[in-house]
Amino acid sequence: DAGITQSPRHKVTETGTPVTLRCHQTENHRYMYWYRQDPGHGLRLIHYSYGVKDTDKGEVSDGYSVSRSKTEDFLLTLESATSSQTSVYFCAISSQGTNSPLHFGNGTRLTVT
Amino acid sequence: GIQVEQSPPDLILQEGANSTLRCNFSDSVNNLQWFHQNPWGQLINLFYIPSGTKQNGRLSATTVATERYSLLYISSSQTTDSGVYFCAVKYGSGNTGKLIFGQGTTLQVKP
Structure with a gap:
């Protein structure tokens, strides 16, 4: 199994609070991704990183920011959580971006009340 | 944008049966x-199967x-094969092209 750890695994937070999710990898892969999974919408890309300090937006990036200060860590921040951001969040890694297999972490279930 | 359609949406099998899941996409893709x-x-x-x-x-x-x-072919299915199967296609050029996911096929294998 690819060495990907997401934390926390579960979180409940209140509307308006900031939340940070962490993804840590031990594979030294260059590319890291944040997806959200929702019923009826499947998996959608939020943000991705193609190197330290290099990030770009995905298809559902509004309300989210990311940071990557080290190869092994990719942080996703919800600046002011809303109920529409209740979801399961997956981190993924790959060695050569979309030209190589994508491997997922176990996910973080976030509930915004 | 590119459309990815998976069929069937749901599938129920008896353990030991074979199945075929399909993924159709609307445009040229670099990999899947x-x-x-x-x-x-x-x-x-x-x-990871571009072709x-x-x-x-x-x-x-x-x-x-x-x-x-x-x-995707599954032969001699087992209960552990249950779950959702997704295909994802690469859209765009270079290593930073996007992966577009289908809605999935939900498979239930009964003992």
């Missing part, structure tokens, strides 16, 4: 991946990019 999401929510990469055929145990996949489809 198949994933299995087990009942506990874990997403596992099954195949041709690959096999891994009881599973095999074939992608015919020129005809815009891919097939």
Whole structure:
């Protein structure tokens, strides 16, 4: 199994609070991704990183920011959580971006009340 | 944008049966991946298959990019094969092209 750890695994937070999710990898892969999974919408890309300090937006990036200060860590921040951001969040890694297999972490279930 | 359609949406099998899942896409793609999401929510990469055929145990996949489809074959199904199967296609050039996921096929294998 690819060495990907997401934390926390579960979180409940209140509307308006900031939340940070962490993804840590031990594979030294260059590319890291944040997806959200929702019923009826499947998996959608939020943000991705193609190197330290290099990030770009995905298809559902509004309300989210990311940071990557080290190869092994990719942080996703919800600046002011809303109920529409209740979801399961997956981190993924790959060695050569979309030209190589994508491997997922176990996910973080976030509930915004 | 590119459309990815998977069929059937739901499938129920008896243990030991074979099945074929299909992934159609609306435009030329550079590569395609198949994933299995087990009942506990874990997403596992099954195949990275831009074209041709690959096999891994009881599973095999074939992608015919020129005809815009891919097939995932499951032989002698087991209850542990239950879950949702997703295909994802690469849209865009270079290493930072996007992966577009289909809506999935939900498979239930009964003992």
